[in-house]
Amino acid sequence: MTGTLTVAATYTVIGYFLPYHIERLKRQFPLLTIQLFELNRESIEEGLLTNRYDVSVLLTSNILNPELATEKLISSQRRLWLPAQHQLLAADSVGLREVAEEPYIMLTVDEASHTSLKYWSLTPYQPKITLRTSSIEAVRSLVANGQGVAILSDMVHRPWSLEGRRIETVNLRDPVPSMDVGLAWRRNVEFSPQMEAFRAYFRRAFQIPE
Numbered sequence: 110m111t112g113t114l115t116v117a118a119t120y121t122v123i124g125y126f127l128p129y130h131i132e133r134l135k136r137q138f139p140l141l142t143i144q145l146f147e148l149n150r151e152s153i154e155e156g157l158l159t160n161r162y163d164v165s166v167l168l169t170s171n172i173l174n175p176e177l178a179t180e181k182l183i184s185s186q187r188r189l190w191l192p193a194q195h196q197l198l199a200a201d202s203v204g205l206r207e208v209a210e211e212p213y214i215m216l217t218v219d220e221a222s223h224t225s226l227k228y229w230s231l232t233p234y235q236p237k238i239t240l241r242t243s244s245i246e247a248v249r250s251l252v253a254n255g256q257g258v259a260i261l262s263d264m265v266h267r268p269w270s271l272e273g274r275r276i277e278t279v280n281l282r283d284p285v286p287s288m289d290v291g292l293a294w295r296r297n298v299e300f301s302p303q304m305e306a307f308r309a310y311f312r313r314a315f316q317i318p319e
Contacts, residue, residue, distance in 0.1 A: 110138040114303040117146045117153040117162040121219045124245070125265050126290055127166055134310055141303060150220065157295045163304050169291035171220050178296045180308070182315045184287040185264035190248070192255045193275035204282045209234035212257035218243040225260065228285055252276055262288035 118127055123145070134143060146162065154174050156162040169179040189203060197203050197211075213236035215222050222241065229236060239257055242248060248259050253270030260281070268276055292308060294300075300308070311317070 110303065110306050111140045112301075112303050113142040113144060114164070114301075114307055115144045115146070115162045116307070117148050117156055117165040117167075119150060119153065119167045119219050120147060121168065121245075121265065122166050122290060123147050130311070130314065133314075134307070137310065138306060141306070153293070157293065160295070160298075163294070163301065164307060165293045166290070167293060168219055168288060169293060170286065170289040171224070172293055176296050177293050179291055179293045180311075180317070181289050181291040182311055182317070183264075183291075184289050185262040186287050187260050187262045187281075187285045188266070188278040189281055190252045190259045190261055190266065191277045191279060192253055193277060195255075195258075195277070197258075197279060198277055202282050203279050205229065205232050205234045208258060208260070208281070209236060211237065212239040213237050214239065214248045214251050214257040214259045215241045216243070216245060216248050216259065216261060217241050218245070221261070224286070224288075228283075232283065246271060249276060250274075260285060264288060264290070 131143060150167060150171050153165045153167055154177060157165060158176055169181050172179050189208060191197055197207060215225065215236065215238045245265050249267065250270045250272060251257055252259055253272065253274035253276050266278060270276060292311060
């Protein structure tokens with residue numbers, strides 16, 4: 110496989126999902142040049158529709174444009190993040206009612222705040238937001254240091270903050286949508302051999318039937 114493939118991806122996907130797969134793809138197809146671009150969803154959609162990018166890897170749960178086709182690879186469950194020894198860790202059940210009583214750190218990158226407020230709006234509760242940030246590491250450190258709680262996906266969870274403090278997770282009894290990661294391309298586009306190879310790799314990696 111030779112030639113060039115242009116791949117657009119969002120911040121979360123580049124940071125927490127793609128590097129391992131790009132390394133495997135480059136070993137599998139050493140003569141294929143993969144040009145990677147980090148962009149927000151709106152720019153990716155526009156770039157796919159104007160053929161600036163061949164394919165994208167992004168949060169497919171955020172895609173609404175009917176001119177784009179998507180294929181989900183994984184669903185990453187969202188859970189409540191808590192500092193070690195937080196009182197809610199001892200509770201028999203935790204829902205958004207209990208979370209609403211805690212200071213809340215709201216992640217904004219990759220439309221996380223928009224997604225969050227959509228499921229909150231289906232309940233009589235609202236998060237008590239004390240900070241909005243685009244930094245996942247900031248959320249991690251603030252939660253670990255007891256400054257608030259957050260609801261984020263398993264894909265971006267790490268059990269320790271940069272200061273070496275523990276971050277625990279709890280399943281919520283209320284329905285919270287998963288974060289879906291997958292591929293997107295312009296609907297009805299003719300797949301190049303490079304695009305086919307890229308898609309086939311991910312289908313094999315995540316055991317998606319043809």
